[in-house]
Structure formats: structure tokens, C-alpha cells
Amino acid sequence: xxxxxxxxxxxxxxxxxxxxxxxxxxxxxxxxxxxxxxxxxxxxxxxxxxxxxxxxxxxxxxxxxxxxxxxxxxxxxxxxxxxxxxxxxxxxxxxxxxxxxxxxxxxxxxx
Amino acid sequence: xxxxxxxxxxxxxxxxxxxxxxxxxxxxxxxxxxxxxxxxxxxxxxxxxxxxxxxxxxxxxxxxxxxxxxxxxxxxxxxxxxxxxxxxxxxxxxxxxxxxxxxxxxxxxxxxxxxxxxxxxxxxxxxxxxxxxxxxxxxxxxxxxxxxxxxxxxxxxxxxxxxxxxxxxxxxxxxxxxxxxxxxxxxxxxxxxxxxxxxxxxxxxxxxxxxxxxxxxxxxxxxxxxxxxxxxxxxxxxxxxxxxxxxxxxxxxxxxxxxxxxxxxxxxxxxxxxxxxxxxxxxxxxxxxxxxxxxxxxxxxxxxxxxxxxxxxxxxxxxxxxxxxxxxxxxxxxxxxxxxxxxxxxxxxxxxxxxxxxxxxxxxxxxxxxxxxxxxxxxxxxxxxxxxxxxxxxxxxxxxxxxxxxxxxxxxxxxxxxxxxxxxxxxxxxxxxxxxxxxxxxxxxxxxxxxxxxxxxxxxxxxxxxxxxxxxxxxxxxxxxxxxxxxxxxxxxxxxxxxxxxxxxxxxxxxxxxxxxxxxxxxxxxxxxxxxxxxxxxxxxxxxxxxxxxxxxxxxxxxxxxxxxxxxxxxxxxxxxxxxxxxxxxxxxxxxxxxxxxxxxxxxxxxxxxxxxxxxxxxxxxxxxxxxxxxxxxxxxxxxxxxxxxxxxxxxxxxxxxxxxxxxxxxxxxxxxxxxxxxxxxxxxxxxxxxxxxxxxx
Numbered sequence: 001x002x003x004x005x006x007x008x009x010x011x012x013x014x015x016x017x018x019x020x021x022x023x024x025x026x027x028x029x030x031x032x033x034x035x036x037x038x039x040x041x042x043x044x045x046x047x048x049x050x051x052x053x054x055x056x057x058x059x060x061x062x063x064x065x066x067x068x069x070x071x072x073x074x075x076x077x078x079x080x081x082x083x084x085x086x087x088x089x090x091x092x093x094x095x096x097x098x099x100x101x102x103x104x105x106x107x108x109x110x111x
Numbered sequence: 112x113x114x115x116x117x118x119x120x121x122x123x124x125x126x127x128x129x130x131x132x133x134x135x136x137x138x139x140x141x142x143x144x145x146x147x148x149x150x151x152x153x154x155x156x157x158x159x160x161x162x163x164x165x166x167x168x169x170x171x172x173x174x175x176x177x178x179x180x181x182x183x184x185x186x187x188x189x190x191x192x193x194x195x196x197x198x199x200x201x202x203x204x205x206x207x208x209x210x211x212x213x214x215x216x217x218x219x220x221x222x223x224x225x226x227x228x229x230x231x232x233x234x235x236x237x238x239x240x241x242x243x244x245x246x247x248x249x250x251x252x253x254x255x256x257x258x259x260x261x262x263x264x265x266x267x268x269x270x271x272x273x274x275x276x277x278x279x280x281x282x283x284x285x286x287x288x289x290x291x292x293x294x295x296x297x298x299x300x301x302x303x304x305x306x307x308x309x310x311x312x313x314x315x316x317x318x319x320x321x322x323x324x325x326x327x328x329x330x331x332x333x334x335x336x337x338x339x340x341x342x343x344x345x346x347x348x349x350x351x352x353x354x355x356x357x358x359x360x361x362x363x364x365x366x367x368x369x370x371x372x373x374x375x376x377x378x379x380x381x382x383x384x385x386x387x388x389x390x391x392x393x394x395x396x397x398x399x400x401x402x403x404x405x406x407x408x409x410x411x412x413x414x415x416x417x418x419x420x421x422x423x424x425x426x427x428x429x430x431x432x433x434x435x436x437x438x439x440x441x442x443x444x445x446x447x448x449x450x451x452x453x454x455x456x457x458x459x460x461x462x463x464x465x466x467x468x469x470x471x472x473x474x475x476x477x478x479x480x481x482x483x484x485x486x487x488x489x490x491x492x493x494x495x496x497x498x499x500x501x502x503x504x505x506x507x508x509x510x511x512x513x514x515x516x517x518x519x520x521x522x523x524x525x526x527x528x529x530x531x532x533x534x535x536x537x538x539x540x541x542x543x544x545x546x547x548x549x550x551x552x553x554x555x556x557x558x559x560x561x562x563x564x565x566x567x568x569x570x571x572x573x574x575x576x577x578x579x580x581x582x583x584x585x586x587x588x589x590x591x592x593x594x595x596x597x598x599x600x601x602x603x604x605x606x607x608x609x610x611x612x613x614x615x616x617x618x619x620x621x622x623x624x625x626x627x628x629x630x631x632x633x634x635x636x637x638x639x640x641x642x643x644x645x646x647x648x649x650x651x652x653x654x655x656x657x658x659x660x661x662x663x664x665x666x667x668x669x670x671x672x673x674x675x676x677x678x679x680x681x682x683x684x685x686x687x688x689x690x691x692x693x694x695x696x697x698x699x700x701x702x703x704x705x706x707x708x709x710x711x712x713x714x715x716x717x718x719x720x721x722x723x724x725x726x727x728x729x730x731x732x733x734x735x736x737x738x739x740x741x742x743x744x745x746x747x748x749x750x751x752x753x754x755x756x757x758x759x760x761x762x763x764x765x766x767x768x769x770x771x772x773x774x775x776x777x778x779x780x781x782x783x784x785x786x787x788x789x790x791x792x793x794x795x796x797x798x799x800x801x802x803x804x805x806x807x808x809x
Contacts (some may be wrong), residue, residue, distance in 0.1 A: 014802040022235040022807040023671070023705060028415075031805045037396075040330060040353070044804035049795030051787075063330060063350020064218040084800045 006099060012087040014046075042066050046084045055080045069104045155533050158487050159184055160519060162208045162501030162524040168304070169228060171535065172519060176492040179506065181489070181520055185535055187228075187237065210736050211254030212483055215530035218242075218259065223533030227270060229254045234270060234289065234296065239539035244270075244289060244296035260313035260322030262288065262337040269337075271324050272522065273311040274304070284308035284328060286335065302343040304333060310375075314361025317392050318345050318369045318385055325372060327356035332374060334392065338639075346557070347385075349391040360548055364434045365461055370398070378418025378440055379636035382458075382467075398466055400438075403457050408444040416444030421454065425484030426496050428514075429470050430507060433461040437497050439481025449697070454481045456499060458514070471514055476503065487529030501527025525592040545565055556589075556623070558648040561615040563574050566596065566605045566627075576600045576632040588623035588645050590615040616645045648777045649690055652679040652713040663708035667741035668806075671781040672774050674741065677705040678714045678721055679734040686734045688752060688763035696766025699773070705808045706777045724748065738776050746776050 010016065021041060023025040033046050034053060043064050043077050047058040057080070067074035078097045085093065117414040148763070160181065161170040171185035203799065210452055214227040218236055225238030231254055234244040238591055246255075256273035263269070270289045284307065288300040306328025316323045317333050323346060324335040330353065336346040350703055353376030360373040364382060372383040372394055383394035390489040408416045422439035430434050438457040446452065453475035459467035478500060487499045489504075498504050501524035505514040519527070556562050578601055583593035594611040601607050616623065663674050679686030690711070703709060714721060714728050714735070721728060724745055728735035731750035749772060758764040787803070794801040 005620060010802065013800055015790050015794040015797065015799050016802045017804075018785070018807050019783050019803065020807060021805050022415075022787075022809075023780055025780045026783040027805070030783045030787060035801070035805075042804055044802065047791065047794070047801040049791060049798075049801070051791050051801075054800065058350075062347075084799075086459055087797075096732045111175075 216259035220267035256311035377419030695761035
């Protein structure tokens with residue numbers, strides 16, 4: 001998210017905030033508030049200005065996608081972006097999806 | 112480069128036809144007969160406890176003559192493979208085969224239970240129709256997961272195996288279904304699923320009268336049903352809340368005539384009810400346990416304690432004729448300033464409605480883990496007992512509302528099942544040979560490291576005389592010195608540590624491998640290749656301090672951590688040892704991971720930088736520690752001398768004491784709630800969406 005090609009795109013529609021559930025006071029309580037069934041992290045949610053959840057990283061079929069790496073996880077992430085986008089374009093969403101694929105493929109040797 | 116001395120324990124286990132006797136695999140030589148044992152059944156129709164010590168040693172126990180005592184009813188010979196398998200595969204036998212969990216099921220359809228034991232080589236069925244099933248490949252990682260049940264409704268149980276499959280970095284699990292037909296075990300179905308399999312169960316999870324396969328890959332639970340054509344298809348799939356699932360159980364816990372699915376995970380249990388709507392099965396949670404950790408237990412650091420649900424069993428142990436759930440949960444953390452790592456047993460009773468209430472929780476057990484819980488009425492008094500790991504038997508004390516434990520008689524056991532058997536005949540009677548097995552611990556060495564390696568010879572069967580072990584390197588990654596080791600004799604059942612030899616890992620590519628040749632009087636000779644993992648070299652102290660310190664400070668500001676500068680020298684052993692101490696001391700490694708950005712600085716050449724922090728390695732010696740806040744303000748300087756210990760390598764420094772010191776500088780944690788409020792305000796003001804994510808240092 002901090003990469004120079006990615007951060008400006010996300011900044012068009014998002015204010016970003018990371019919560020460390022282990023190293024922030026009340027971090028775990030905050031996590032439980034937004035993800036009451038608990039579960040694994042990384043976990044993320046898009047909130048409107050009133051703090052209402054619009055969509056979460058819980059794929060209805062597969063559960064929490066965590067850091068999106070597998071194709072199905074990246075697909076859910078792009079669904080999330082499509083749902084909340086205002087200024088980010090469809091092309092930019094596709095670029096963000098491709099960047100996750102590239103990140104995955106760089107990190108992992110080819111299968 | 113300094114030389115590091117480490118002790119790597121190599122265990123060579125020779126189970127076998129006797130090191131002093133015949134080599135078991137040599138063509139044309141007679142195979143030493145193994146005395147017949149265990150062919151007679153235990154008391155037919157009487158519940159027995161079958162225990163395993165995980166090294167292929169099975170025993171069955173029945174109620175003894177004295178009250179609350181157990182007596183040995185049956186004992187199997189150490190299991191092995193058939194002669195043909197051994198001849199073909201002796202080179203694969205490089206690890207000590209360990210028993211997987213025992214299973215009880217009727218696999219031959221005679222209406223009587225059979226006992227199923229599995230190891231890395233194959234499945235052994237003890238029963239009226241004994242059988243052995245050799246796996247296609249020996250599994251060095253140990254026995255596959257195993258469960259059994261009637262998948263196709265023919266009243267004969269199939270056996271299901273789950274194995275991990277690695278292809279590059281991709282991890283998947285292979286599900287194999289095996290059935291006994293015409294006295295022969297054979298594969299009848301295979302299915303592959305993505306992800307590392309963490310748990311396996313067989314039971315009628317869909318309540319259609321036929322057993323299903325329930326498998327978990329980390330957080331995802333999949334229910335596989337066998338179709339009429341024999342194939343396996345996913346009847347349902349759902350994600351569990353916790354990231355790692357183990358174990359699973361299918362049982363009717365509320366006595367409504369329908370099975371529920373019990374899912375154990377990180378210190379919790381969830382019970383899922385199968386619901387069928389529009390032909391689809393779903394598994395909503397109908398009950399969830401609290402976190403099963405003593406509330407007094409804290410985490411080793413600021414994080415909470417760790418808990419692992421390790422075993423589940425269902426049965427009436429409280430005598431109320433309702434199902435109880437018995438759980439084994441390992442707790443890891445700190446209690447009263449002590450590190451604890453011990454399991455407890457939890458008994459939950461069904462309230463007759465929809466919930467379970469805690470009926471009893473044990474004190475911490477003197478076990479490293481709970482690998483098995485078995486429930487049954489061993490003494491025939493109409494009340495069930497339960498047995499943990501085949502080792503501790505718990506009886507209910509109704510008057511005291513508690514459970515009392517006693518040893519089963521098998522102090523080394525790790526597994527136990529309770530069942531009633533008609534016969535426990537063994538396969539492979541007179542043709543059995545027992546191969547040479549190896550167990551190798553600490554098979555890792557760092558590049559440029561020299562280790563002092565100790566090899567242990569274990570010889571449970573017959574005295575071996577004039578034993579010579581020759582260790583040589585099979586490739587350029589490893590260099591061996593002093594690898595010819597001789598001992599005059601290893602007695603029956605003896606274990607002998609050989610004189611250490613020296614192993615050095617060379618920089619380069621490719622795997623490391625040793626070749627170990629063992630000879631003994633009587634013509635015994637065996638040569639076994641031993642893979643050794645050569646890990647990248649340990650971190651070193653770096654010369655370019657300024658750049659690394661700037662990066663560490665930036666990261667520390669972003670993550671609210673401290674900066675720890677380790678002043679050291681790549682040329683001095685104490686500095687090298689301190690790196691090992693920091694890596695190998697779990698609490699210290701955790702503190703460093705959570706609270707610090709670490710800079711390892713070569714002191715020579717960075718004397719001026721050290722002086723700016725008033726660090727005095729020049730007078731106090733190396734290594735030396737400087738603690739700074741994220742903005743570069745000095746918090747403390749610590750000479751390392753007070754942390755000196757008496758050992759070598761990682762034990763050269765007192766990691767616990769060092770951790771206590773470094774943990775004192777943990778920065779105050781940021782309050783999450785105001786951050787959220789501010790971020791929401793900003794999002795609203797800028798007409799944006801808040802992208803809120805949750806993470807942790809690990």
C-alpha cells in the first residue's frame with residue numbers, strides 16, 4: 001500500500017489506518033467490534049465516514065482473504081474496491097489487482 | 112569467520128534383525144525369526160485400552176483383578192514392513208517411523224472391530240483378517256492423518272488417509288480412501304484439495320446415513336461425500352473463525368439423533384449443526400466455547416497467551432446420560448512469573464437444551480501435549496472413564512464432583528484408544544523383518560558453521576559387536592572431520608552416544624547430504640544417506656551503520672518500536688553467540704520481533720557512531736547493546752557481561768535475563784480508539800472511505 005504506484009491510487013478514495021491487534025491498546029477489542037466472529041488476521045474492512053462497514057475481507061464463500069494472494073482472494077479484493085470506489089477507475093482497480101498478482105509472483109517462485 | 116560449536120543430536124536407530132546378526136535385506140540370507148506374539152485376542156467382548164508409545168509398540172490393557180487397576184492383555188511386536196518392501200526400500204528408511212493415532216473400525220465386515228495402526232510406511236490392520244497396506248512412498252514427515260468409517264453404506268469401514276503434498280511452494284493435501292476386499296487393502300478413491308491439511312475426521316456429518324470425510328486446511332473445513340461411482344465430492348465447505356483447525360470430530364453431542372461437527376482451534380471449540388436447505392448443506396455455529404485458558408495466564412510478552420485445542424472426545428463421563436465433550440487444550444504463556452507450557456483437560460456437559468457448561472477443568476498436566484483422549488467403560492461398572500494419551504486414566508469422583516487420575520501403566524505412551532475386539536491377529540508372521548531406522552534431530556546447520564555432532568546408536572533387539580560407523584560427506588556442501596566412530600559393543604536394548612564428529616557447512620548451492628555406513632560383527636552392513644539442511648549463514652555485524660540506523664529509526668517511528676543497536680564483531684565468538692541467543696531464545700526473539708528494530712553494527716569502523724550514543728564497547732567489551740527510542744534518544748547502554756552464561760553457542764548468553772532487561776524498554780502502546788476516531792473524522796471530511804486493516808507483528 002505504500003508503494004509509489006499504489007499509494008496515490010488508494011489515496012483518491014481512501015483514508016488508510018492499520019491497527020495492530022497485539023501492540024495497540026484496544027486493538028483487539030476494535031477488531032472484535034468489526035469482526036465479531038473473530039478469526040484470522042490480516043483482516044480488513046471499508047468503513048463509511050460514520051464508521052459503518054460497507055464490505056469486509058470476508059469472502060462469503062471462502063472466508064477471510066487475509067493478504068490477498070491467491071486468485072480467488074484477489075478477486076474478492078477487487079470486488080471490495082468496485083463496491084466502494086468513487087474516484088478510482090475500473091482500470092486502476094485492475095491495475096491494483098495485477099499489482100497483487102505481481103507481488104505474489106515475485107515473492108513466490110513459479111509453481 | 113569465527114568457528115561456532117554447536118551440538119546437533121543425530122539419532123541413529125537400529126531396530127532390527129540384530130546388528131550382530133544378519134543384514135535383513137541381503138538376498139539369500141535367512142531372516143531372523145521374530146518370536147510370535149500377540150496373535151491371541153484379548154478378552155473377547157471386553158473393552159480394552161490399546162496404547163501406543165509412538166514407536167510402533169502397541170499394548171492392550173483390560174481391567175485388572177484389583178479395583179481400579181489395569182492388566183496387560185495383549186502386546187504386538189514392533190511393527191514393520193514385509194520383506195519385499197524392505198529389500199526394495201531400505202534406503203528410504205532414514206527416520207524412525209512414528210505411529211500415527213490409532214483407530215478402531217470394522218474394516219473386514221465381520222461385525223467386530225479391528226485395530227488400525229499407521230506409520231510412514233503403511234497401515235497395519237490387527238483383527239480377524241489381519242492385513243498390511245504399503246504406501247506408495249515412505250513418508251519421512253511421519254504417518255499421514257488417518258480416520259475410518261463406512262463411506263458407502265455397506266457396513267464395512269473404509270480407511271481414509273490425508274497427506275501433505277508439496278509441489279514447489281504449493282501445498283495441497285491428498286485424500287486417499289482404502290478398503291479391504293478379498294483380504295487385500297486397496298485404494299478405491301483419491302481426491303486432492305488445496306492447502307495443508309490440519310485435521311481429518313470421518314463420520315456422518317451430512318446425516319444421510321453414510322459417513323463423510325471432514326478435512327480442514329488451516330481455517331477452511333470441507334465435507335467430502337462419497338458418490339455412487341466412488342468419487343469424492345465436496346458436500347459443503349465453510350471457514351472457521353480461527354486460522355488453524357485441529358482437531359475435528361463428528362458426533363451427536365445433543366442426543367437429537369443427528370450428528371454435529373466439532374471443530375477445535377486456537378484454544379476454543381465450536382459446534383456446528385448440519386442444516387440442509389434447497390439441497391445444500393451448511394454448518395452454522397450452534398455453540399462456541401470461551402477461550403479455554405486459565406484467566407491468570409498471560410502472554411510471554413504484551414500479546415495474550417497462546418492456546419491450542421489438541422484433542423476432542425465425546426461421551427458421557429459425568430454419568431448424567433448426556434453427552435459430554437472432553438477437550439485437551441495446551442496453554443502457553445506465563446503464570447506467577449513462570450513460563451508455562453502445559454495442557455489441561457476440560458469437560459463440558461450438555462445442558463439438555465442447546466448449550467454446554469463447564470463441568471470440570473483439570474490442573475495443568477505433566478504432559479507436553481494431549482495427543483489423544485479415549486472414552487469408554489473399561490472396568491464394566493457402567494460409568495465411562497477417559498484416558499489421556501494412553502497414559503493417564505481419569506475416573507469420576509461423583510461425591511467430590513471431580514475426576515481422579517491414575518497411571519495406566521504405560522508411562523511412555525502417547526496414544527490410546529478404547530474398543531472391544533474379537534481378535535487382534537497380526538499380519539506378516541514369520542516373514543517379518545525389521546529394517547534399520549534412523550531418527551535425526553537438528554538436521555540443520557548454517558553456512559560457515561562448524562558443529563560438533565553427536566550420533567546416538569539405539570539397538571533394541573540384539574547385542575551388536577564391533578560396531579563401526581563411518582560418516583562421510585556426499586557432496587561439497589558439507590565437510591566431515593573425525594567421522595570414523597567405533598564402539599566394541601552395543602547391548603540389547605542399549606542406547607549409546609558415539610564420540611562426536613565435526614561437521615562444517617560450506618557456502619554454495621544445493622542440498623547437503625551425509626552418508627552413514629554402519630558395520631558390525633556378523634556381516635551386518637548398512638549404508639544410509641542422510642539429508643542435512645544447510646541454512647543461510649547467520650546474520651552478521653554490518654559496517655554501514657548510518658544507513659541501517661536511519662532505516663531502523665524510520666521503521667521504529669512508523670511501528671512505535673525501539674531501536675536496539677548491537678555493537679559486535681564478526682571475528683569474535685561471543686558476538687556470534689549473542690546472535691544465536693537472540694534467535695534461539697523464544698521469549699527474547701518475541702520481544703525483539705515485537706518491540707525492536709535491530710541494527711547489528713560492526714564496532715570496528717563505527718567507533719565514532721558508538722561514541723555519539725555514549726556507548727562504551729571499547730572499555731566494556733563486545734558485544735554491547737544500545738537502546739534508543741524511535742527518535743534516536745538514548746534510553747540505555749548495556750554491556751553484555753551481566754548476561755554471560757556458562758554454555759556455548761546460543762547458551763553462551765542468558766537469553767531470559769537479557770529478555771527481562773530489553774522488555775523493560777517496551778514503548779507505551781498507542782490507543783487504537785482515538786486513531787480510529789481521527790481517521791473516521793478525516794474520511795468524512797474528505798468524503799472518502801476508511802480502509803481499516805488489522806494486523807500483528809507476527
